[in-house]
Amino acid sequence: MSAAVLTLVVATTVGVGAASAEAETRTTAARAHATDSNRGHSAQKSEKWQALQLQAEKKQAEKKQAAKKRAEKKQADKQNAAKKPTSTPTPPAEAAPAPTTPPAVATTPPAAAGGSGASSYPLHTGIVATTFWVGEIFDANAEDGSQMLSTYDANWFANYGGCDGVTTKGTCSTEKRVAGNGFFPTSMTPKQNPFYLDLPYDDVNDKTGFANRGSVIPWANQAAYAGKAGDASVSLMKNRWVKLMKDGQTCYGQIADAGPGEYHDSAYVFGSNDARPANARYGGAGMDVSPALNGCLGFAELDGDADVVDWQFVEAADVPAGPWLTVSSSDNRVIN
Template identity: 65%
Template sequence: MRRLSGVLLGSVLLAALAAGGLNGCSALPSLQPTPSPSAPAPSASGSVVIGSPASVGPRPSASSTKKPKPHKPTKPHKPSTPAKPRTPATPRTATGGSTSTYPWHTDIVSTTFWVGEIFDPNASDGSQVLSTYNSRWMKDYGGCDGKQSGGDCRTERRTAANDWFPTSMTPKENPFYLDLPFDDINDRTGLATRADVIPWAHEARYASILNDRNQSLMKNRWVELRKGSRTCFAQIEDAGPGQYHDAAYVFGHDDARPANQRYGGAGMDVSPAVNGCLGFAELDGDTDRVSWRFVDDEDVPSGPWTKVITRSGVR
């Protein structure tokens, strides 16, 4: 989550709300998840080659450290013992699963966040009007990723009939988004260590930007998520929850648990579209669990997550 002072946050919010109007959302083909096979079955077709390194943009203001994200006012959560790490089965999407070789992170608590949400106006990272990678996130997205109610931007239940898209606006960027607790732009440790810990850092298209803090190696990267028999894909557009350089969890190969201890020990936030696509039990809770892994652009199959792809850089 991006740091912002109380006064500046108010100004950014007013400007973003003024700029992001609510439009009608056109209906898209539905996605019907199907039961998983007993073992992973890589897709032989249906993948698309998309995305590029986040491009240079004006450097957002940054702080040397990040404060832990304050607890959302959700229902009390009774801590439970994490299930034994395991490799999940491979459910299919409408066009097949990915062929990624990145390691799986299993049984991870996932909370839900959305563009335009303000859960604590007094916290340095209490707003999704902006993200750590985009100081005008709500404006660029097209407005509140949900419904406006009494001046508040609130989430909503999504459906397969609408491809999990918002019902009251038309997003200009991908509604399938998430965050992970590694900020390679505004966190000093994240920026200083990204060349050593991010697996794709030395690929040809990223190697030339390692010393440019105005370009991110994380923004717009794809992640494959699974819950039960459902598989969905989403792009990284923010950092959190609670931690900002948890490399052992985010990039480790031993299925390490997240360092974050808030929100039920959540290891990621996902958008309302991902919440609906994966069939979360809670609209805005901290009890749903997922398994996830990184995927390269060429391993992302076609689906509702490729209807609108985010390609904007750091702003």
């Protein structure tokens, strides 16, 4: 090989290596930017992410194994039945065991269609509300960059019934909701209330939120929660009702998660002086709302941070009739 050709090869190789290094630098920077802009949840909750994922996978494997054993037993029973002579008398049926009373389940009071909508809880005004949905994955590289689970339900995606929107090429996306079908999703039937939201007070996985919940949550001493303040298997926030108002429209929803951005912001969530949310991200949002609430309230954006609402807690007995009661929930157990 001539000296001139050798020089050309070396120069080309160096150029390619430099270009590869530059591309890798741009990729690393892009990933860092994506992580910095991540709309994530609490640090406390994210610490449980991997453990919860492993638990979910283990439960799924156990279910599959149990289903396989049932199928095998059913097949064996059929084969044994076929071998038995037809003249074999059928043994007398045994008396059914006496029914047992299941253990009491902690629940929030059920909503009664016909409530007036009146509320004595403090009113929070001019609060930025962003939109989230079950099945949303907004940062696959983050420890908790999705809505496959909530702080109160490690199996939220499955227990809800799947993607609360439209799945295209494996991606769960939101969709516009309309009054014609009660603001329900068009591609699935939810098993839980599609009118859900979150507020920045995690009373289960946030250490401060759990420690203070008995003193800062106004309904902590109600009969439904008596003696539960120290019980981490019960949430005092899950499925509580919230009244939301925007531009003359009023809708109702239930708490299903915690966030955005902050997780023990009691001054804002429970305060009586209309305090601003401590969260400074996502336009200073003080709550996330579901696609159903997004449509019901007439948000200008499907997934933005420019819509503003007024809101206040409301007792279940005061919730009026509406599409938010089509599939309502009262269970406040924590599902790990």
